Amino acid sequence: MTNADAISKISTPSLIVDEARMLRNISRLQRHLDSLNVSIRPHLKTVKSVDAAKRILSSGNGPATVSTLKEAEVFASAGVRDILYAVGIGPQKLDRVLALRAGGCDLSVVLDTPEQARAVVEASRRAKDGIPALIEIDSDGHRAGLKPDDPALIDIGRILHEEGAVLRGVVTHAGESYGVVGAEALAAFAERERLAAVTAAEALRAAGLPCPTVSVGSTPTAHFARDLSGVTEVRAGVYVFFDLVMAGIGVCSLDDIALSVLTTVIGHQKERGWIIVDAGWMALSRDRGTASQAVDQAYGVVCDIHGDVIDDLIVKSANQEHGILALRPGSSARLPDFPLGTQLRILPNHACATGAQFASYTVLPAGGSTTLAQWPRFSGW
Amino acid sequence: MTNADAISKISTPSLIVDEARMLRNISRLQRHLDSLNVSIRPHLKTVKSVDAAKRILSSGNGPATVSTLKEAEVFASAGVRDILYAVGIGPQKLDRVLALRAGGCDLSVVLDTPEQARAVVEASRRAKDGIPALIEIDSDGHRAGLKPDDPALIDIGRILHEEGAVLRGVVTHAGESYGVVGAEALAAFAERERLAAVTAAEALRAAGLPCPTVSVGSTPTAHFARDLSGVTEVRAGVYVFFDLVMAGIGVCSLDDIALSVLTTVIGHQKERGWIIVDAGWMALSRDRGTASQAVDQAYGVVCDIHGDVIDDLIVKSANQEHGILALRPGSSARLPDFPLGTQLRILPNHACATGAQFASYTVLPAGGSTTLAQWPRFSGW
Numbered sequence: 140m141t142n143a144d145a146i147s148k149i150s151t152p153s154l155i156v157d158e159a160r161m162l163r164n165i166s167r168l169q170r171h172l173d174s175l176n177v178s179i180r181p182h183l184k185t186v187k188s189v190d191a192a193k194r195i196l197s198s199g200n201g202p203a204t205v206s207t208l209k210e211a212e213v214f215a216s217a218g219v220r221d222i223l224y225a226v227g228i229g230p231q232k233l234d235r236v237l238a239l240r241a242g243g244c245d246l247s248v249v250l251d252t253p254e255q256a257r258a259v260v261e262a263s264r265r266a267k268d269g270i271p272a273l274i275e276i277d278s279d280g281h282r283a284g285l286k287p288d289d290p291a292l293i294d295i296g297r298i299l300h301e302e303g304a305v306l307r308g309v310v311t312h313a314g315e316s317y318g319v320v321g322a323e324a325l326a327a328f329a330e331r332e333r334l335a336a337v338t339a340a341e342a343l344r345a346a347g348l349p350c351p352t353v354s355v356g357s358t359p360t361a362h363f364a365r366d367l368s369g370v371t372e373v374r375a376g377v378y379v380f381f382d383l384v385m386a387g388i389g390v391c392s393l394d395d396i397a398l399s400v401l402t403t404v405i406g407h408q409k410e411r412g413w414i415i416v417d418a419g420w421m422a423l424s425r426d427r428g429t430a431s432q433a434v435d436q437a438y439g440v441v442c443d444i445h446g447d448v449i450d451d452l453i454v455k456s457a458n459q460e461h462g463i464l465a466l467r468p469g470s471s472a473r474l475p476d477f478p479l480g481t482q483l484r485i486l487p488n489h490a491c492a493t494g495a496q497f498a499s500y501t502v503l504p505a506g507g508s509t510t511l512a513q514w515p516r517f518s519g520w
Numbered sequence: 521m522t523n524a525d526a527i528s529k530i531s532t533p534s535l536i537v538d539e540a541r542m543l544r545n546i547s548r549l550q551r552h553l554d555s556l557n558v559s560i561r562p563h564l565k566t567v568k569s570v571d572a573a574k575r576i577l578s579s580g581n582g583p584a585t586v587s588t589l590k591e592a593e594v595f596a597s598a599g600v601r602d603i604l605y606a607v608g609i610g611p612q613k614l615d616r617v618l619a620l621r622a623g624g625c626d627l628s629v630v631l632d633t634p635e636q637a638r639a640v641v642e643a644s645r646r647a648k649d650g651i652p653a654l655i656e657i658d659s660d661g662h663r664a665g666l667k668p669d670d671p672a673l674i675d676i677g678r679i680l681h682e683e684g685a686v687l688r689g690v691v692t693h694a695g696e697s698y699g700v701v702g703a704e705a706l707a708a709f710a711e712r713e714r715l716a717a718v719t720a721a722e723a724l725r726a727a728g729l730p731c732p733t734v735s736v737g738s739t740p741t742a743h744f745a746r747d748l749s750g751v752t753e754v755r756a757g758v759y760v761f762f763d764l765v766m767a768g769i770g771v772c773s774l775d776d777i778a779l780s781v782l783t784t785v786i787g788h789q790k791e792r793g794w795i796i797v798d799a800g801w802m803a804l805s806r807d808r809g810t811a812s813q814a815v816d817q818a819y820g821v822v823c824d825i826h827g828d829v830i831d832d833l834i835v836k837s838a839n840q841e842h843g844i845l846a847l848r849p850g851s852s853a854r855l856p857d858f859p860l861g862t863q864l865r866i867l868p869n870h871a872c873a874t875g876a877q878f879a880s881y882t883v884l885p886a887g888g889s890t891t892l893a894q895w896p897r898f899s900g901w
Contacts, residue, residue, distance in 0.1 A: 153901075206841045226798065227786040228786070229532070232531075283789065283842065403610045406636075417610055425805055425806035458695065460565075461607060479611060479633065480612060
């Protein structure tokens with residue numbers, strides 16, 4: 140029996156992980172960062188799974204990055220002891236932060252305003268537990284954070300350091316790197332990210348403040364950074380699975396994508412050149428991240444049950460529970476003749492979004508075993 | 521205490537239902553269809569909640585429409601006894617169909633090929649239980665289904681009726697009606713949908729075949745149909761909550777939208793005119809259904825905690841756990857000065873997609889009670 144025989148028995152739509160590809164992706168980034176003498180703090184928001192995290196975290200207990208306190212709570216319960224909650228802290232969330240810390244997890248938070256710093260100080264004093272906070276730096280105008288030369292940086296640093304919290308360092312994320320293509324452009328972005336974080340760290344230190352952690356990262360910049368001097372850790376998440384958006388900017392190839400949605404042919408509209416499958420946007424997600432790329436993959440690239448890409452066949456559109464497959468516009472390929480009941484696999488635009496539509500992964504194990512594993516996923520906040 | 525006081529205590533992001541608006545929406549469509557002497561078969565794929573379904577189904581036990589067998593299984597367990605599974609049946613799913621029927625639920629299926637009809641016949645014979653099937657009719661080139669004059673219609677009808685299944689009737693869905701605007705255009709679409717279904721039903725009857733059910737529907741056409749002669753039932757789902765897509769085509773107003781995402785301000789980028797909140801696309805979904813409408817609402821319209829729309833404030837972009845609020849391009853309004861921790865509510869583009877990101881609804885009860893209810897939601901297939 141092959142892997143394909145094993146998955147042909149499961150109901151569709153289902154979320155499939157090719158564990159061998161996943162382990163290869165994890166090793167690839169680890170090797171690159173080892174060569175730059177910097178450690179990795181994997182972002183677990185992509186996988187949201189304790190079983191997957193066990194394969195990602197080199198020691199079982201961290202370090203890790205999360206995007207929600209629910210993730211922090213689940214991974215802390217599973218033994219992860221060093222977690223960065225990398226979304227600006229809301230004051231109403233500090234009680235949950237304190238509870239996690241009281242349970243033995245070194246949870247740190249992120250902020251970029253004096254108001255947040257004062258709320259963290261107040262909570263730290265109340266609990267007699269200095270909450271570690273990193274100041275968010277804006278390296279590319281993407282979202283949140285202070286410019287490295289913003290005078291508020293020192294003000295916030297002083298509030299944290301002098302009034303009862305812990306100034307852990309600085310953190311930045313070059314989210315705009317998803318919009319550039321190729322090794323040179325991504326290397327330049329990585330340098331921009333490094334420079335912003337290191338400049339901010341030096342400003343804090345010049346003001347007599349500590350800055351032990353200098354944290355940068357995004358999957359594209361992590362892979363193309365050539366020098367990370369002054370950086371202490373790199374964060375990345377989607378590198379574990381990769382996806383069509385990452386392939387579109389040249390970070391991986393289609394053969395590296397470890398996540399796919401298993402689906403079944405449920406109809407045809409032969410005159411229109413359509414094949415209808417039971418994976419709609421509820422399974423694939425509404426993410427259309429390749430729409431702005433050179434090659435728009437619509438709702439995903441179609442593979443056979445072995446995971447081999449079928450020439451020019453994409454999910455051209457999606458309703459809630461219907462996917463419509465068609466040849467890419469302008470293709471000279473012939474539409475395959477898949478009978479009703481044929482199983483296919485779809486590579487997703489965005490692994491984080493597609494993963495979130497499912498409650499578990501069905502895993503094709505590395506090492507050739509055909510006994511499928513189930514890894515539960517969680518969701519919510 | 522007011523509703524706003526009650527929800528100010530809950531964690532964010534959370535999914536809020538305004539039950540009074542929901543009940544008003546349910547009554548509105550019921551009254552319209554009563555006036556046309558046709559019954560409703562609500563589509564429960566939008567709510568995916570037994571508590572919500574109890575308010576939607578006029579009798580507790582159906583009729584209902586679903587988009588997945590998981591929905592059929594959950595609602596059948598809750599006592600719904602007449603369910604249409606309205607996605608083309610895959611042969612691998614027939615065992616679950618038979619199990620539901622053996623449990624006492626009159627579950628019917630949809631198909632549009634002789635291959636599917638033969639698979640249904642074979643399963644019916646095997647189980648000694650004639651599975652009721654409706655033949656899908658294509659009224660607008662949207663997706664699946666046969667043209668009403670396709671000779672395969674009669675072939676499929678004969679297979680079902682003469683070989684051991686049950687020919688229950690015809691079903692169509694004018695999915696393209698989401699793309700037209702205003703009462704006249706939507707009324708014309710409703711007539712197109714009616715005519716396709718009735719023409720197909722008459723063709724079956726002329727061939728000596730039964731066609732007891734003539735099922736049409738979409739939320740836009742259901743509200744604007746002026747004559748449903750020959751139709752026996754109307755399906756609609758999103759009418760229960762409504763959303764920005766429905767408001768954009770004139771089916772409802774913003775004040776009718778019963779679903780919103782509660783969020784908290786977690787930062788500002790004042791120079792750029794941005795307010796950052798803790799509802800990103802993981803909470804709002806990646807649905808950008810208003811992108812092709814006259815007014816693009818980006819990732820949603822922002823309301824205060826009472827649900828009152830704030831002039832020109834939208835979720836201009838979204839990352840996984842960050843939403844970025846800004847004034848609509850070209851607006852002359854002033855950006856509100858919301859302090860850190862302020863709670864806001866976001867009206868979604870697409871209720872089905874946003875709802876699917878959450879495991880429960882927090883309900884502001886009709887009748888003025890400030891005791892919030894929780895209605896669990898389910899997901900999966």
